[in-house]
Amino acid sequence: MFTNFHTHTYLCGHAEGWIPDYVEAAKRVGCRALGFSDHCPYPAGDSRCWPEIRMTADEAEFYVNGIRLAASCSDFPIYVGFECEYDKRYYSWYKDELRGHWQADYLVFGPHWVANQKDFPYVPTVTTKKEVHAYFDGVIEGIESGLFNFVAHPDLIMASGRDWSDDLAACFSHVIDAAMAHSLPLEINGLGNCRTAVKSREGIRQPYPYYKFWELVKEKGATVVCNADAHRPQDMAPFVESARSYAKKFGITPIEDIFSV
Template identity: 25%
Template sequence: MYCDYHTHTPLCLHASGTPQEYVQSAVRAGLREYGVSDHAPMPGEPFDDWRMKQADMPAYLDWIAEARELAAPHGLTIRAALECDWFPGIEPWIEHLQRLYEWDYLIGSVHYLGEKEEFDNPYKMDFWNRTDVEDAWTQYWERFRDMAASGLFQIMGHADLIKKFGFRPSGDLRHYYEPALEAMRKSGACLELNTAGWHNKCAEQYPDAQLLKMAADMGIPLTISSDAHSPENIGRDFDRAADLARRSGFKQTASFHAGLMELSPLP
């Protein structure tokens, strides 16, 4: 049975659904664990228009508590988490978030380059009209490497999100991937196979097959997640993802409780 650890709630302002709807969908999908991991608040509010605010944290914890109550009769385990954005110098803020609750895991993600450039926002495509693709990829993977090396996160979210709209440098991409994967190997962070990419412009899971194979060869652990922003997307394409994971060389998936990782055979 699968665990879906990357999901959202309406508190992030770009997702929909109730705790009951998400739990029902997770039960229908046959999940063993459903992790709630909405976009964490950032300092300097308003930071953007697609994440929880600091004042929303009590409502978020209530949302998780309601999901747990609804899930209990079904034998479904609810995990509590946050998806945290990485910026240079953000470490004290992440440590502050860690202290707010007994999270089961934190997902680290890179959604911004430069000072505050959104590269994956479909409403801000002007970024790609004025950006050199190789420069953007270099900066993205440097940030991803630093995030992985920080040791602050259990899961590295949608590793090659930078390709979301299909913009990639030419040639072999391994020199972007290798430093980030080595940082993950040293810190013990887990790679996420995120199925949402199949439904975006890149039409490919995050991360690509080459990076998945490299990660498997290095012994980096794996989770499979949907990045669901609505209940019907919980557990989406997990059998397809598991088949890809096996072909890439993975034999196990990771689960988390109170920050600790446990490995189980791929379903």
């Protein structure tokens, strides 16, 4: 028995399967609640927002209707969600379009990039302290926006084997404090725990979750949710189990319902 609120479909261009495929996979393992959270569309015309890894705005209605149809035939709850980066320039888009017009049940904050004025670089690749600090400032701003139900892969910046430092520890500490102040769960991400290992000064390790971050989370007592981040139906159950097993290593008891926090 499990819940999963981080699920993608083929609409994002880098996942497999459609809504019924994930529902059937969830049903086979006794899923108690399933949330779809494909990468949100952005307004047409902004090429910085990585349009190649997300549905278009024109496809959003198809996506939402497919989930609502599946929910109407299911014996467990199925929710409409979107995974979003945060950029204050799109605040009304998240609030009025995703939550308003398309009636999303929830929004996931998935901070993948540094929202600068040029190219929105992928955060595991950034190297300068200025970019790193800009990224963390953006994460905290997103948490404080009040738009989201949880933070996905909050330790994604460690994915390329980045070295831990006192500066990173301080930045992560501020993120955890902000999440706690706004009652926003932090996600242990099953996909990251099952990805190809990376090289670091500590040796070979998983890209993320990163243990020193989760030691801080446990120490501070932040709320945690475990999700698959499934990009294939067959990965959903094992990835959730991987995330839950990781939580147990730290004595963390994850929540099962993101709507009751």
